Amino acid sequence: MSEIANTIFSPQTAARFDHLVTLYPVKRSALVPMLLYAQDDIGYVSDAVVTEIAQRLDLLELDVRNVLSYYSMLRTKPAGKYNVQVCTNISCMLRGGYEILDHCKHKLGIGHKEVTSDGVFSLEEVECIGACCWAPAMQVNYDFHDNLNTVKVDEIIETYRAGKGKDVK
Amino acid sequence: MPTLVSHPDEVKVLSRRFGQGAADIDKYIELDGYKAVQKAIAEGPEWIINTMKASGLRGRGGAGFPTGLKWSFVPKQSEKPKYVLVNGDESEPGTCKDHVIFLHDPHAIIEGTMIAGLAIGSKMGFIYLRGEYRYLLKIVEKAVADAYARGFLGKNIFGSGIDFDIITQSGAGAYEVGEESALMESLEGKRGVPRIKPPFPAVVGLYGGPTVINNAETIASAPHILLMGGEEYAKIGSERNGGTRLFGISGHVERPGVYELPMGYNLKKAIYDVAGGIKDGKKLKAVVPGGSSCPVLLPEEIDVGLDFDQMGKAGTMLGSGGIVVLDETVSIVEFALRTISFYQHESCGWCIPCREGTDWIKKTLSRVYNGGGTKKDVANVQYLAENMMGRTFCPLGDAAAMPTLGFVKKFRKEFEDYIDGQKAGTPIITVEQLVGAH
Ligand SMILES: Cc1cc2nc3c(=O)[nH]c(=O)nc-3n(C[C@H](O)[C@H](O)[C@H](O)COP(=O)(O)O)c2cc1C
Ligand code: SF4
Ligand code: FES
Numbered sequence: 001m002s003e004i005a006n007t008i009f010s011p012q013t014a015a016r017f018d019h020l021v022t023l024y025p026v027k028r029s030a031l032v033p034m035l036l037y038a039q040d041d042i043g044y045v046s047d048a049v050v051t052e053i054a055q056r057l058d059l060l061e062l063d064v065r066n067v068l069s070y071y072s073m074l075r076t077k078p079a080g081k082y083n084v085q086v087c088t089n090i091s092c093m094l095r096g097g098y099e100i101l102d103h104c105k106h107k108l109g110i111g112h113k114e115v116t117s118d119g120v121f122s123l124e125e126v127e128c129i130g131a132c133c134w135a136p137a138m139q140v141n142y143d144f145h146d147n148l149n150t151v152k153v154d155e156i157i158e159t160y161r162a163g164k165g166k167d168v169k
Numbered sequence: 170m171p172t173l174v175s176h177p178d179e180v181k182v183l184s185r186r187f188g189q190g191a192a193d194i195d196k197y198i199e200l201d202g203y204k205a206v207q208k209a210i211a212e213g214p215e216w217i218i219n220t221m222k223a224s225g226l227r228g229r230g231g232a233g234f235p236t237g238l239k240w241s242f243v244p245k246q247s248e249k250p251k252y253v254l255v256n257g258d259e260s261e262p263g264t265c266k267d268h269v270i271f272l273h274d275p276h277a278i279i280e281g282t283m284i285a286g287l288a289i290g291s292k293m294g295f296i297y298l299r300g301e302y303r304y305l306l307k308i309v310e311k312a313v314a315d316a317y318a319r320g321f322l323g324k325n326i327f328g329s330g331i332d333f334d335i336i337t338q339s340g341a342g343a344y345e346v347g348e349e350s351a352l353m354e355s356l357e358g359k360r361g362v363p364r365i366k367p368p369f370p371a372v373v374g375l376y377g378g379p380t381v382i383n384n385a386e387t388i389a390s391a392p393h394i395l396l397m398g399g400e401e402y403a404k405i406g407s408e409r410n411g412g413t414r415l416f417g418i419s420g421h422v423e424r425p426g427v428y429e430l431p432m433g434y435n436l437k438k439a440i441y442d443v444a445g446g447i448k449d450g451k452k453l454k455a456v457v458p459g460g461s462s463c464p465v466l467l468p469e470e471i472d473v474g475l476d477f478d479q480m481g482k483a484g485t486m487l488g489s490g491g492i493v494v495l496d497e498t499v500s501i502v503e504f505a506l507r508t509i510s511f512y513q514h515e516s517c518g519w520c521i522p523c524r525e526g527t528d529w530i531k532k533t534l535s536r537v538y539n540g541g542g543t544k545k546d547v548a549n550v551q552y553l554a555e556n557m558m559g560r561t562f563c564p565l566g567d568a569a570a571m572p573t574l575g576f577v578k579k580f581r582k583e584f585e586d587y588i589d590g591q592k593a594g595t596p597i598i599t600v601e602q603l604v605g606a607h
Contacts, residue, residue, distance in 0.1 A: 024336065025376050026357065026358075026376055029357055031358030032338075032355055033338060035341060070361060071340070071343050071361075072341075072343060073300045073341045073342030089262040089507070090263060090461055090493055090504070090508065091419035091491075091493055093504075094419075094421055094493070095419075095420070095421075098602065127262070127344065127511055127514065128261070128262040128264070128511075129301050130264065130265045130267070132265045132417060132419040132425075132491060132493070133417045133425045133427055134172060134265075142301070142304055144170070146170075
């Protein structure tokens with residue numbers, strides 16, 4: 001049973017949040033990870049997410065929104081089931097990062113921060129993801145794929161399309 | 170998955186457990202794990218700090234501040250609790266070394282955190298990983314849980330009567346949060362806007378308590394130093410730069426990867442021997458030696474030792490140890506624009522020189538890149554960057570200005586020729602693509 005009646009989160013996420021708020025010297029410290037975990041659960045940070053997190057942390061919704069707008073991984077609209085994030089920062093750029101991004105755009109038929117009409121994929125151009133020595137690199141949700149070329153990207157996307165991708169959450 | 174590389178010139182101190190399954194606590198213990206923390210308990214705080222001082226270890230997060238000295242700044246008596254904060258935000262473009270430590274040796278970070286805690290008299294440590302590193306966070310979380318299960322963390326660690334807890338934390342995407350005071354703000358559940366210094370974190374840090382903030386690699390080095398002895402560790406490196414460091418070599422080299430080399434190792438050798446030289450037999454054009462905020466070096470400038478002092482003398486920085494190699498096909502105009510686009514995107518917007526300066530440099534370079542630039546634009550970019558230097562609340566302003574100045578000063582002719590219609594290198598993308606998402 002969650003601490004919050006009628007929680008909008010899955011039982012696992014709700015239980016995790018119940019625990020999370022007890023950990024820190026100050027409750028509010030749970031805010032940033034909580035927003036991300038809420039997004040993983042619900043798909044995006046909806047108004048209802050903001051309301052419940054504010055309630056859990058004894059914050060104003062305004063405080064939550066203020067923090068929410070700062071962090072680049074947090075979104076207020078749904079992404080695809082598989083969010084493809086291609087790095088184009090320097091190390092990746094030097095080894096074909098933009099080619100990979102273009103390839104994904106064509107293959108998926110969508111641009112930066114767009115979602116395919118079936119809702120399966122979304123695409124994002126992102127800054128360095130800490131995989132520079134294995135460039136070019138991308139993440140699908142939280143899963144890293146590196147040393148990419150267009151053939152490898154095709155295989156990866158097909159694997160996800162077939163529902164066989166490793167979906168790290 | 171990051172591929173492990175190796176080279177005979179490597180000196181494996183920090184990386185000696187990589188690839189051996191040391192994320193598993195039994196394996197870690199078998200490979201001398203959790204011995205250093207027990208020694209630290211037996212010898213006491215003063216010994217720890219003296220050993221760290223003797224080691225000559227300097228912070229691996231970028232600025233190179235001596236770690237032992239940093240720990241010694243924390244007041245012995247404090248009304249508020251003291252904290253250890255491990256910086257695993259790793260977002261400086263060109264940097265992926267902490268990634269490998271979290272993956273292969275998470276217990277070294279836990280043990281290092283405990284050692285830092287013992288040194289300063291703290292009972293709680295935080296390990297903060299950037300939000301993108303979820304799979305690594307899981308590895309660290311499991312390692313922490315295993316350490317608790319063994320009684321290594323929690324109450325009365327190793328029968329010492331001392332309690333120590335570790336909390337792992339995820340970010341949610343922000344380069345600026347890597348800056349130490351912004352990191353504390355983020356950990357307090359706020360926007361990652363930095364704090365004015367002083368007071369410094371060692372005195373007033375997390376929740377107002379004295380706090381030691383160290384990079385993940387710095388922290389992971391501590392157990393090795395305590396086991397081998399400070400002097401022994403210092404000997405491996407160069408003068409005033411103890412030990413080894415993980416260097417990530419990326420870009421146009423034959424064998425990119427994270428290599429552990431002694432401090433002071435020659436940069437040219439690192440590129441040509443260790444990383445196998447320039448990819449596909451091309452010619453070297455430039456090197457960005459320590460993450461994207463470091464001023465660029467020309468091929469004739471790379472015969473220099475990789476330590477904080479020698480790189481400083483060479484007019485650049487050792488930074489985060491992320492060496493990015495550019496071959497002759499790179500257009501410096503394009504590269505400079507890509508670099509500033511990143512900093513413009515990541516500026517927290519608090520101070521005007523950084524917020525407006527990065528934006529104007531990006532706009533001006535976009536115009537140049539698009540073919541509509543004038544010679545005055547190059548002078549303007551330099552003027553803007555020079556006026557950002559040292560005039561911002563946090564070092565992100567400098568981090569944006571320094572590489573820009575390096576590019577326009579060292580490649581001025583390339584910028585001017587570009588404006589005259591003679592384009593060096595092979596631009597990869599259009600300006601719309603380049604600035605599209607940033
Ligand atoms: C904009 C900016 C970003 C930074 N990002 C990081 C980072 O991702 N990781 C890190 O360890 N240090 C980063 N630093 C440096 C930290 O502020 C701090 O100096 C460091 O964590 C101290 O640890 P050390 O003494 O072990 O190097 C950054 C600094 C600035 C100004
Ligand atoms: S220098 Fe930039 S990032 Fe730092 S406080 Fe000022 S605006 Fe924010
Ligand atoms: S530049 Fe792409 S992962 Fe670092």
